[in-house]
Amino acid sequence: MDYSNMKPQDVVKLIRNGEITHQTSGMCNGYAQANLCILPKEYAFDFLLFCMRNPKPCPILEVGDAGSKLIKKMAKNGNVCTDFPKYRIWKNGVLEKEVTDITEYWQNDFVYFLIGCSFSFESELLEAGVPVRHIEEGKNVPMFNTNIELESAGVFHGNMVVSMRPIPYDMVVKAVNVTASMPRVHGAPVHIGNPELIGIRDSSKPDYGDSVTINDNEVEVFWPCGVTPQNIVMATKPPIAITHSPGHMFITEVKNTALKY
Amino acid sequence: MDYSNMKPQDVVKLIRNGEITHQTSGMCNGYAQANLCILPKEYAFDFLLFCMRNPKPCPILEVGDAGSKLIKKMAKNGNVCTDFPKYRIWKNGVLEKEVTDITEYWQNDFVYFLIGCSFSFESELLEAGVPVRHIEEGKNVPMFNTNIELESAGVFHGNMVVSMRPIPYDMVVKAVNVTASMPRVHGAPVHIGNPELIGIRDSSKPDYGDSVTINDNEVEVFWPCGVTPQNIVMATKPPIAITHSPGHMFITEVKNTALKY
Numbered sequence: 473m474d475y476s477n478m479k480p481q482d483v484v485k486l487i488r489n490g491e492i493t494h495q496t497s498g499m500c501n502g503y504a505q506a507n508l509c510i511l512p513k514e515y516a517f518d519f520l521l522f523c524m525r526n527p528k529p530c531p532i533l534e535v536g537d538a539g540s541k542l543i544k545k546m547a548k549n550g551n552v553c554t555d556f557p558k559y560r561i562w563k564n565g566v567l568e569k570e571v572t573d574i575t576e577y578w579q580n581d582f583v584y585f586l587i588g589c590s591f592s593f594e595s596e597l598l599e600a601g602v603p604v605r606h607i608e609e610g611k612n613v614p615m616f617n618t619n620i621e622l623e624s625a626g627v628f629h630g631n632m633v634v635s636m637r638p639i640p641y642d643m644v645v646k647a648v649n650v651t652a653s654m655p656r657v658h659g660a661p662v663h664i665g666n667p668e669l670i671g672i673r674d675s676s677k678p679d680y681g682d683s684v685t686i687n688d689n690e691v692e693v694f695w696p697c698g699v700t701p702q703n704i705v706m707a708t709k710p711p712i713a714i715t716h717s718p719g720h721m722f723i724t725e726v727k728n729t730a731l732k733y
Numbered sequence: 734m735d736y737s738n739m740k741p742q743d744v745v746k747l748i749r750n751g752e753i754t755h756q757t758s759g760m761c762n763g764y765a766q767a768n769l770c771i772l773p774k775e776y777a778f779d780f781l782l783f784c785m786r787n788p789k790p791c792p793i794l795e796v797g798d799a800g801s802k803l804i805k806k807m808a809k810n811g812n813v814c815t816d817f818p819k820y821r822i823w824k825n826g827v828l829e830k831e832v833t834d835i836t837e838y839w840q841n842d843f844v845y846f847l848i849g850c851s852f853s854f855e856s857e858l859l860e861a862g863v864p865v866r867h868i869e870e871g872k873n874v875p876m877f878n879t880n881i882e883l884e885s886a887g888v889f890h891g892n893m894v895v896s897m898r899p900i901p902y903d904m905v906v907k908a909v910n911v912t913a914s915m916p917r918v919h920g921a922p923v924h925i926g927n928p929e930l931i932g933i934r935d936s937s938k939p940d941y942g943d944s945v946t947i948n949d950n951e952v953e954v955f956w957p958c959g960v961t962p963q964n965i966v967m968a969t970k971p972p973i974a975i976t977h978s979p980g981h982m983f984i985t986e987v988k989n990t991a992l993k994y
Contacts, residue, residue, distance in 0.1 A: 517774060517778035517781060517844070518799075520781050520782065521798070524793065535782055537887055538778075626798055
């Protein structure tokens with residue numbers, strides 16, 4: 473099934489009905505995708521402030537009023553409980569389970585945060601002639617924990633998670649330029665070329681997602697990643713949190729071009 | 734005393750010592766100025782979300798962790814309790830008093846919000862040859878309540894406040910361009926030319942600040958204003974809030990150029 477040219481509304485309908493439960497990279501070319509973090513309102517101010525202080529890994533796309541499941545800006549009629557293919561339930565910073573619908577877990581004091589996703593700029597990279605390896609190989613993007621410490625806010629603290637794409641040396645500048653113009657979906661890379669410098673020992677063993685082929689003429693390029701909140705949840709241990717499963721994103725009805733400078 | 738070419742540190746020292754208690758327009762050319770709103774943490778998430786949803790009147794410059802009085806980013810060593818020339822204490826949406834120091838009113842659950850101020854771009858206007866009438870006349874800028882409804886967030890709701898500067902017709906485009914490049918200090922005007930359309934009956938009678946001369950060859954240009962949170966506090970009636978007095982701003986150590994796109 474080729475989802476790349478389908479409309480977000482049609483793919484989200486399949487996700488909502490439980491017919492798609494796998495990762496979403498390469499789907500709905502041209503439309504932004506979004507990460508998720510849900511927390512009780514008691515934690516919402518500190519988390520929103522954390523995102524504002526760390527806009528590269530955590531660029532805010534939409535935040536709900538306390539108790540609201542409705543996505544209004546990034547889609548016409550989205551439901552945060554059903555419109556991601558897979559969710560993770562976290563208790564005290566420990567992953568408890570993965571589910572495909574969180575309706576039964578919803579609490580009236582929950583606040584959802586939609587955060588920009590680098591899957592959004594992949595169709596712009598492809599259009600610019602820059603290859604995207606995990607799409608070529610039908611995989612999820614490789615993601616890594618790093619030693620890049622983020623600015624804390626209230627109780628929230630922790631390190632950045634990054635996604636990696638191998639880029640041919642002669643296309644690195646183009647990849648930087650294309651992505652730098654889209655800060656609301658993570659923007660420019662945070663590191664190019666030496667994974668050890670940002671605390672990654674073995675780039676063939678991602679902490680999340682899949683390993684991909686790196687060719688001889690290519691360099692590893694690392695972008696800030698919206699899985700960062702999951703790392704923050706593990707570090708901060710709120711009693712409950714819900715996130716998407718890495719790579720299993722909400723496909724918005726907003727075009728990438730609308731999120732450019 | 735000409736404060737226009739003094740350094741922020743020197744003027745803030747005079748403010749902190751109570752030697753300046755008047756309005757700050759025209760001070761420290763080239764440096765951004767900031768509005769203030771302080772609320773208990775219970776209200777902080779809703780208010781931060783309100784600001785994010787309404788970035789034109791409420792562009793966030795810096796937000797403190799709950800209980801912190803220290804300004805760290807917009808100045809090296811600022812104190813939110815002493816570094817504004819004048820403050821307003823609000824109880825249940827009603828202005829209770831004006832003071833020049835809020836140290837004795839500080840609560841451990843207070844969160845401060847510094848919001849961009851259009852005084853910041855006035856030196857850029859002057860440099861571009863655009864006159865700024867209230868500076869010429871040694872007055873505070875005229876500010877008005879409007880009928881421009883803002884997007885609510887949680888308990889916070891209300892209308893936009895605007896500042897007005899009369900601009901010669903042949904300089905309006907220049908004034909728009911100069912200010913549009915500075916969205917973190919309110920950016921472009923929200924209205925040009927017909928005050929009644931935004932609910933202003935008599936532009937010689939401002940709701941805050943002073944009235945200024947409008948010449949025959951000039952049109953009234955309205956910018957979003959950081960007094961908006963005071964209007965929101967009046968509409969929402971939190972048990973306690975503290976703001977600056979209109980026009981009595983914090984002079985930051987950050988240059989306007991650093992806040993451009």
